[in-house]
Amino acid sequence: MDALSCAEIIKATNGMLLSGSKDSIFNSVSTDSRNINTGDLFVPIKGEKFDGHEYIVESLKKGAVGSITEKDIKLDDKNKVLIKVEDTLKALRDISAFYREKFDIPFVGITGSVGKTSTKEMVSSVLGKVLNVLKTKGNFNNEIGVPLTIFGLDSFHQAAVVEMGMSGLGEISRLTSIVKPNIAIITNIGLCHIEKLGSKKNILKAKMEILEGLNSKGLVILNGDDKLLYGLKGLLKYRTVFYGFEEGMDYQAYNVKSLGEKGSLFEIEIKAKEYKVKVPVPGIHNIHNALASIAAGIELGIPEDKIIAGIEEFTPGNMRLNIINHNGVKIINDAYNASPQSVEAAITVLADISSGKRTIAVLGDMYELGDLTYSSHFDIGKFAVSQGTDYIVAVGENSDIISSGAISAGAETDKVYKFKENNEAGKFLKDFIKNGDVILVKGSRGMKMEEIVNQLTC
Ligand SMILES: Nc1ncnc2c1ncn2[C@@H]1O[C@H](COP(=O)(O)OP(=O)(O)OP(=O)(O)O)[C@@H](O)[C@H]1O
Numbered sequence: 001m002d003a004l005s006c007a008e009i010i011k012a013t014n015g016m017l018l019s020g021s022k023d024s025i026f027n028s029v030s031t032d033s034r035n036i037n038t039g040d041l042f043v044p045i046k047g048e049k050f051d052g053h054e055y056i057v058e059s060l061k062k063g064a065v066g067s068i069t070e071k072d073i074k075l076d077d078k079n080k081v082l083i084k085v086e087d088t089l090k091a092l093r094d095i096s097a098f099y100r101e102k103f104d105i106p107f108v109g110i111t112g113s114v115g116k117t118s119t120k121e122m123v124s125s126v127l128g129k130v131l132n133v134l135k136t137k138g139n140f141n142n143e144i145g146v147p148l149t150i151f152g153l154d155s156f157h158q159a160a161v162v163e164m165g166m167s168g169l170g171e172i173s174r175l176t177s178i179v180k181p182n183i184a185i186i187t188n189i190g191l192c193h194i195e196k197l198g199s200k201k202n203i204l205k206a207k208m209e210i211l212e213g214l215n216s217k218g219l220v221i222l223n224g225d226d227k228l229l230y231g232l233k234g235l236l237k238y239r240t241v242f243y244g245f246e247e248g249m250d251y252q253a254y255n256v257k258s259l260g261e262k263g264s265l266f267e268i269e270i271k272a273k274e275y276k277v278k279v280p281v282p283g284i285h286n287i288h289n290a291l292a293s294i295a296a297g298i299e300l301g302i303p304e305d306k307i308i309a310g311i312e313e314f315t316p317g318n319m320r321l322n323i324i325n326h327n328g329v330k331i332i333n334d335a336y337n338a339s340p341q342s343v344e345a346a347i348t349v350l351a352d353i354s355s356g357k358r359t360i361a362v363l364g365d366m367y368e369l370g371d372l373t374y375s376s377h378f379d380i381g382k383f384a385v386s387q388g389t390d391y392i393v394a395v396g397e398n399s400d401i402i403s404s405g406a407i408s409a410g411a412e413t414d415k416v417y418k419f420k421e422n423n424e425a426g427k428f429l430k431d432f433i434k435n436g437d438v439i440l441v442k443g444s445r446g447m448k449m450e451e452i453v454n455q456l457t458c
C-alpha cells in the first residue's frame with residue numbers, strides 16, 4: 001500500500017481528530033490487532049464475539065500510528081492518532097474507496113453464485129501475462145476482505161481483479177461503490193443464499209448491484225448459458241457481452257473435447273479468427289470461467305496468444321477440484337464448499353474422469369438453502385445416479401434425503417450409504433475403497449469434508 005496521511009483519512013471518513021497530528025502518515029491499514037505492523041492505521045471492527053475497540057490500545061502499543069474509533073478513548077501517548085467516526089465498518093469502506101480513486105488502472109469486479117474465486121484466478125492468470133495484477137487473496141470477498149484487497153494496491157500494479165461476495169441485498173452495492181469496476185463479470189445465478197433472499201429473481205437483483213459502481217464506459221461480461229443472465233440481453237445501459245456454449249454468444253466455445261482429469265480443449269472465434277484453447281482443469285464450468293477470462297482479456301487489449309497461454313497456465317485454488325492420487329485411488333477434493341450448481345459440476349467431472357473405473361460420490365450437506373433444502377438434496381441424489389455414479393455416500397443431516405433421491409432415480413439400495421458424521425463415513429470408506437476407485441468429496445464449508453479426505457490419505 002502507498003502511504004496515506006491522517007488528513008486524508010479524516011477527509012475520507014469525515015471523522016473527528018481526537019488525538020495526534022494531522023500530518024501523521026500511515027503505511028498500511030489493518031483490522032487485525034494480532035497482525036499489526038509498525039506504521040499501521042488500526043480499524044477496529046465489531047464482530048459477533050469481539051469488539052475490535054478493546055484492542056485499540058494494544059494495537060497502538062504494537063506500533064500502529066493511530067486508530068479509528070466509534071468511542072471516546074483516553075490515550076496515554078498523545079502522539080498517537082485517534083479519529084472518531086460513527087461506524088468503523090463504513091470508515092473502512094470510505095478509506096478504501098478513497099484509496100482506490102488514486103489508481104487509474106482497470107478494475108475487474110467479479111460476482112455470481114458460484115465460480116467467483118475460480119474466475120478471479122483465471123482472469124488474473126490471463127491479465128498477468130502482460131500486466132502486474134493485484135487480485136483478491138483467497139476468498140477475501142466480503143465487506144472487510146474487499147477493502148483489505150484494495151489496500152494491497154500500490155504503484156506497481158497495472159490492473160486489479162476483485163472478487164465480491166454477498167449473503168443479502170445491498171452488500172454488492174456497497175462493495176462495488178468501493179471497487180468502481182471498469183469490467184463487471186457475473187458468473188451465474190444459482191441457489192446460494194436463497195434462504196435469505198427468497199427467490200432466484202432476488203438473487204439476480206443482488207448480483208446486478210455490481211453495475212451500480214460500473215464506469216459508464218465499462219463492460220458487463222455475463223454467462224449467456226445462464227437463463228436469468230441471458231434474459232438481460234438488450235436491457236442494460238452498458239456495453240454487454242455474453243459467453244457460453246450456445247449459438248449467438250459473443251464468446252462461444254465449440255468443438256469441446258474432454259481430456260479427462262487433464263482438463264478440456266475447445267475452439268473459439270475471436271475477431272473472425274479461430275483459436276484452440278486448452279483449459280488445464282476438468283469440468284465444463286472451467287470452460288465458462290475461461291470464456292469470461294477471454295472476454296476480459298480482449299477488453300483490456302491482451303493479445304490473443306497471451307490470453308490463451310494465461311488460461312493454459314491456470315492452477316486451481318486449494319480444495320477446489322484438486323485431484324489427489326493416493327495408493328492407487330483418485331480423490332477429487334472439492335471440499336471447499338457446495339451449492340446445488342457446484343455439486344452438479346463436480347459430479348459431472350467425476351463421471352468425466354472415471355474412464356470406466358468405480359466412481360464414488362461422497363456428498364455432504366449443502367447449507368443455506370431454506371425451503372429448497374429438501375428438493376435440492378433429493379435432486380442431487382438423482383443427478384448423481386443420472387451421471388452413472390456407482391456408489392453414493394451421503395453424509396450429514398440431509399444424508400437421508402440425498403439417498404432417497406438416488407434410490408428414486410433407480411440406484412440399488414446396497415449402493416447408497418448414509419452417515420451422520422464425517423468420521424463414520426471416513427471409516428467406512430477406508431474399508432470400502434479399492435484400487436482404481438475415483439472418489440469425489442464435496443459438501444458445504446461447515447461440513448469440513450476435508451476431514452474425510454485426510455482420513456483417506458493418511
Ligand atoms: N463457473 C462455475 N459454474 C459452476 N460451478 C463452478 C464454476 N466455477 C467453479 N465451480 C465449482 O464451484 C466450486 C466453488 O468455486 P469457487 O470457489 O470459484 O466459487 P465462489 O463463487 O468463489 O465461492 P464462494 O461463494 O465460497 O466464494 C468449485 O469447487 C467448483 O467445483
Ligand SMILES: [Mg+2]
Pocket residue numbers: 116117118138139141163
Ligand atoms: Mg470465492
